Amino acid sequence: MHILVINSGSSSLKYQLFNMPSDIPLCTGQIERIGTEGSFIRHQIQAPAQLIERNEVIADHDVGLRQVLELLADPVTGVVSTPDAIDAIGHRVVHGGESFASATLITPAVKETIKALFPLAPLHNPINYQCIEIAEQTFPKAKQIAIFDTAFHQTMPEYAFRYALPQELYHQEAIRVYGFHGTSHRYVSKKAIAWLEKPDAKLISIHLGNGSSITAVDKGKSIDTSMGFSPLSGLVMGTRSGDIDPSVIFHLLSRGYSPDDVNNLLNKKSGMQGLTGFSDMRDIRKAMEAGDQTAALAYEIYAYRVKKYVGAYAAILNGLDAIIFTAGIGENDATLREMICTQLTFLNISLDSEKNRSPDRGLRAVNAPDSPVRIFIIPTNEELEIAQQTYDLLQGK
Template sequence: MKIIIINSGSSSIKYQLINMPTKEVICSGMIDRIGLDSSNLTYVTNSTKLEESLPIADHKIGLEKIAELLMNDNIGVIKTTEEINAVGHRVVHGGSYFTDTTIINSDVKEKIKELSILVPLHNPAHLLGINVAEEIFATAKQVAVFDTAFHQTIPVVAYKYAIPNALLTESKIRVYGFHGISHKYVSEKAIEYLKKSSKIISIHLGNGCSMTAIQDGKSIDHTMGFSPSNGLIMGTRSGDIDHSLIFYLINTLGYTATEVNNLLLKESGMLGLTGYSDLRDIEASAEKGNIDCQLALAMNAYRIRKYIGSYAAAMNGLDAIIFTAGIGENSSYIRKLVCTDMDYFGIEIDMEKNDIRSKEIREINTLNSKTKIMVIPTNEEVEIANQVYNLLLN
C-alpha cells in the first residue's frame, strides 16, 4: 500500500511517500520558509536529491510543486496518481469531535474548518492540503490524523480550566494539547530504548514548540491548551502571557481584537524579540554579539526549564527528557542552555556528546546523570502512515 503523507505546518510542508507495511520511504522532502522570498525545497529519492531555493508564496503553490516533482518524467517516482492508495494528512486540531484517525468526508472537512478559528496558523493550511490532494490524488483515500488525539489521556485535573463549569460541559473549552503525533512517536521510541515505561518529558522544538509530561506511555499534561498558542516561546507566538494584557491592549492602547490576535500569533515570540522567526538566524546573530538575540535565546530556554520543573513535580519523578523536532534535534546551543545548572533534577549534559550531529537516537547526558537526556529525531510521517495503514486495514 502506497501512502503519501502531507504534513502542512504553519510555515512548512513535509512530505513522504511510504510503502506500507514495510515502511520503505520511496520519496521524501520538505518545503520551509513558506511565504518568504527564499523558500527552501528538498526532494529526495534513492537516486535523486534535489535542493532548490525559490519563492513559494503559500501552501497551495508548495503542494502543487511537490505533486509536479512526484510525477516528473525524469526524477518522479510515480507515473500516475492511481498508484497512491491513501493520503494521510496531519491535522492539528480535532477539538472534541475527533479522538482517533478518521477517513475524510465533507462533514470532517467542515469540522476542521470550524476549528480553524482556534488554530488559524494550522487548520486552514491542512484543509487546503486536503482539497488540493483530493484533486491530485482523486482515487486515493484521504485520511486525517489529529495532533490532539494523543492527549485524550490528560486527566481532568490538568485539562480543565478554572472557569465556570458550563464552558467545559457546553462549549468544550479545555486543554486539548498539540504536536501529539510527534510526542507519541518519540516517547514510544524512548520507552523502547529505555526498556521501561518511564516518566518522560518530551520537548518538541520547531517553529511551534511544546512539551508533554508522559507517564507510563500516556500524556498526562501539556504546555499548549485550548489552541496551540500558549506555553513555550515560539517562532512567532508569544506562549504564556497574562490574559489581562489582551484587555489592556484593546481598552487602553486601542488595538482591535483581530489586531491583538495577529500580534500574539504572528508578530510575537522570537520574531517579536529579535526581528527573526528562524532560530538559525537568531543563533547566528547572537554569536555576532546581538544582545536582543542573546536575551531571546535565554528567555526561550528559561521557559523550557520552568516546565521541566513543573512536570517533574506532576509526575513525582523524572527518568528522561527528550529533545526533538527541527530545533530540538539540531540546536546544540538551545540544549546546552536548557540543561546547564539542572543537577537538582539529575540532569547533567555532556558538552562533547551534545555537539555531535546524528540522525540516530542518542544520549547526550554524562555517565553520572540520573536523568537521561535524549535526542530523538521525530518522524511524524511514519507515525501518520502507521495510523492510516491500521485504519484502512481494519
C-alpha cells in the same frame, strides 16, 4: 499500499511516500520558510538515490504542495507513474477538538468540523484544510485520512485539561486544554520507551521548532502538555507569544486594539519574531554570533521558558527517567540544549557537553555517564507515525 503523508506546518511542508507496511519511504521531502525570502524545496528519492534541491520563492502552501505533486509524478525522476497509484493520503491536522481521538477517514462532515475549528488553530487548520482540498483534486481515487495532533492528549486527566472557568464554558463551549504536536510526542515517546526497555517510563518530551511544546508522558500516555485551547500557549515560539498574563489582552483592547489585532499580534507578530525581528532560530543564532544583544536575550528567554516547564513536569510525574529533545531546533541546537539542561542537577539531569556537541546525527543519548536521568535526542518522524496510523485504519486494526 502506497501512502503519501502530508505534514503541513505554519511555515513548512514535509512529505513522505511509503509502500506500507514497509517503514522505509520511497521518497521524502520538505519545503522550508514558506512565504518568506529564502524558501526552498528538498526532494530526496531513495532508490536510486537522488537529491533534488530548488531555491525559489514559495508564496504559500498551495504553490508548495503543487510543486511536490509535480515532483512525485515527474516523467524522469518521479516515483509514481500516475496519481491513481497513490492508495491513501495521510494528512496531519492540528486541531480535532473533542471530536476526534484517532485516525479518521475524511468526509464532508469531517471537513466541516475541521473548518469550524479554524479559530482555535488559525495558523494551521486553514493550511491543513487547504492541503486536503488540493489532494482531493489531485488524487481523486485515494482515501484521505486525517491524523489529529490533539488525539494523543485525549488521555490527560480532567484535572489537567480543565480550566478554572464557569462549568458551562466547558460543557457548552468545549473550552479546555487540547494540546498539540501529539503525533510527534507519541512517536518519540514510543522510541524512548523501547530504548529504555521500560513500559512505565516517566518522560518529558520537548518538541522545539517554529511551533514548540512540551509534554509529560507517563506509561506512554500524555498526562499534561504546554499548549492548551489553541497552539498559542506554553513555550515561546517562532511567531507565537506562548504564556502571557490574560490581562495584557484587556490592556491592549483598552488601548484601541481590535480583537483581530490582538489575535494577529499574539499568533503572528510575537515570540522570537516580536523579540528580535526574526522568526527562524537559525537567523537569531547568526545575529547572536554577530554580537546582537537583543537576539541573545531572546534566546535566553526561550531556553528559560523550557526549563520552567521541565521543572513543573518533573513534579507532576513524581520522578523522571528521561527527557527528549526533538524537532528542528531540539535536534540541532546544541547550545540551546545546554542552556536548558544547565543547573538541573537537583533533578538528576546532567548533560555531557562533548556528546551534546558531537556532529553525530540520529537517535542518541547525550547525558553524562553518571546522570540518573537520560537525555535523548530523538529525530521525530511524524510522517512515519501518520503513515502507520493511516495504514492501520485502512487495514481495520
